[in-house]
Amino acid sequence: MSQTTAAAVGHAHDHAHDHGDHGHGHHPTGFMRWLTTTNHKDIGSMYLWFSFTMFLMGGVLALGIRAELFKPGLQLWHPEFFNQLTTMHGVIMVFGAIMPAFVGFANWLVPMQIGAPDMAFARMNNWSFWLLPPAALLLVISFFVPGGAAAGGWTLYAPLTSQMGPGMDLAIFALHILGASSIMGSINIVVTILNMRAPGMTLMKMPMFVWTWLITAYLLIAVMPVLAGAITMTLTDRHFGTSFFNAAGGGDPVMYQHVFWFFGHPEVYIMILPAFGIVSHVIPAFARKPLFGYSSMVYATSSIAILSFIVWAHHMFVVGMPAAGVLFFMYATVLIAVPTGVKVFNWLATMWRGSMTFETPMLFAVGFLFVFSMGGFTGLVCAIAPIDLQIQDTYYVVAHFHYVLVAGSLFALFSGAYFWLPKWTGHMYSESLGKLHFWLSLIFFNITFFPMHFLGLAGMPRRIPDYATQFADFNMIASIGAFGFGLSQLVFLVAVLKCVRGGEKATAQVWEGAEGLEWTLPSPAPYHSFEVPPQVK
């Protein structure tokens, strides 16, 4: 069945490609080229630039938060604007920066890694990208409507959301659009992976990045509609007199949390599984040794995905669940550490007795391994329900999820960016800039977020614009670190721009130990990745 589909798609592509050849002279240029492109590399680049722009925007909001928290008292913002900053920082980073960045990687890499010429649905690919800028625009505009942007936290808990102005509606519409884009992107990735692999590439021969994205795409298709449902109910509660989450009308505010976290917990893995995929390419390449335990990596990734559906209520240990519920979610949650641990052990075994060098991608991958694991450990602490009683909704949780999201997802994205930049641009990036970026990021990241563990343990709640004076020292340290971390990201921008413009020519192989189909293509990779499917043995 999949054989015939693959053949059919292959044929369809040949057909389209013939047209492409004839049409070479008619390619639009300038802005129209980007608006109308159906090429996976163009679209991948647009995703990456979009997400980096959003990353800088979300970062500026974060610096607004840290500036206010530099010392106790209200210095810069009114509390209601502070709440807008925390909310929009979260929304923009999760939905605007991290998720689209991984889709950008998928666009660039999936066709090249499976030996395909392009994505399966090229026009839908264009559409899924061009939905993003209008959504981002809605989020930006929302700051300027009466009442300002959404200020209920990125989780948009009911019934606080019912008190917001039109900024909340704009955020809901933006999330709907981003969700539609994610679903389309995911369908495209699933179909591409299942139908367009080169002959001989069985599922269990797929590169890890492709595997992790295949699983992530299924997670996205499963849970984005759940989020859409939750925020649509919020919207009708706000404007059409329904009472899904309004107790006065027979609804239940806690129901919102159940629905939201049924989306929200798989979402956590949506943001980390492709990162695992990237790291699984970088470490073997620089250890010059094949990935240890390939099949157990695949099984571990699948287990994490499945378990992610039965742990959502660990975000809600203090809403007042029955003891049986608390215990179920506590035990299910600690179990997730098992497959995650397997992955970490496999990476270590890959490094073991390798022949390692530490170029920037490897530095970020090792940095990821080290700092992400610390986030994993604090995750275990949070998973123990009685301990969570003390740290839920405190800065401990803020520290925990920034360790897994910044040092996890973001460091892996940087690692992947430096790893594949030479393939994308045809030039080597500046190693000294890359290393500078890594060390600044690692050091400032820890200065920012490590003290937050102490703040949380000692009792500082999250999402407050002002705090009791005993928290002053660590907040000051964290704020200094945050500004350092933010400015360090400009080094990355310079490194990428320099690499795009020129630099030492990259070979096809680029890295001595790199393996996979993408390294058989010249650097930069040709416009249509594989015009003739390669044979995989």
Add this chain to the structure above:
Amino acid sequence: MKHLSRSLFGGAVALMSSVALAEPAKYIFQPPVTSVARDIFDLHTSMMWIITFIFVAVFGVMFYSIWKHRKSVGAKPAQFHESTTVEIAWTVIPVIILVAMAFPATRVVLEYKDTSNPDLTVKATGYQWKWGYDYIKGEGEGISMLSTLTTPRDQIEGDAPKGENYLREVDNMLTVPVGKKVRILTTANDVIHSFWVPEFGVKQDAIPGFVRDTWFRAEKEGIYRGQCVELCGKDHGFMPIVVNVLSAEKYTAWVASQKAAAAGVADEAAREWTKAELMARGEKAYGAVCAACHQPTGQGLANAFPTLVGSKVVAGPAIDQIKLVLAGRKGVFMPTSQMPAQAMLPDADIAAVITYTRNSWGNRSDESIVQPSAVKAAR
């Protein structure tokens, strides 16, 4: 192991806290004063030991490998890439460790969930942005109060030095007897809040329309400070929870004084007030309840909170303003937002606040004085 770890870690904590004297803990949980909080403290300590051990073991291997297996020191890559035995080992061993971690927590979960047989039951209601406490059952039954932040605005805005209990001080403390099982019922009036006192190991969301419960038995007299931990809008950071734990005798005396004060409140609604009395009481209540949105100047904030200066409601018939304050109001600028209902305030406060707004900032009105009896009649 447990005793050793407790003495080691506990020793370190004791050292830190003795250096800091009466200052709150900075690196770790606040010193526990209930059995649940102590169990949580110990669970956390043993978790930290296990995690530290695994961390050192795993990353010891990693850094050894980084040190020894570098190309620059001449390492040649091995080619091994799978071992089923190893994979099974590092799947099964973590399962055992994790279940061993979670198992002791099970008893603590069952303990903190057991709210049966309380000596005293108090309902804690979250309002935007203060707490209300109603003594439902046990000694002190019938006592009812609101608990509002007392930190002055000028400390918050940096015009005055910050006091010792900055942001963690209130007008009326939740007062309970020492050594008695206190059951807290939580609920909320508007949005979700969360009741947290770190020293007690008590955290429970307060959900509008629903009642949830938790409990504590404080073992030591003293004043314990926590705050709301669920984002509840603008002044989420400004609604602390302060608990005063008293000895049995002092608690009984406190109950008597509260009953006497309650009788006074009933009287004050009945009598006629002078304008000066109303203005003085109104200024205080305005500062505590209204100024956060309408601002101390009465001018509100552009696009968010309406001004009271020259407001039609304030200049119009008194009964309309009384009804508005009692019932709250859909937002003027934001169709879906609203001014919270203030019906939980005493009649005298509402009358005084209305009188205050009608005679401040150049406002003029035909009915410039509102008596508590008028508010009572309008309820």
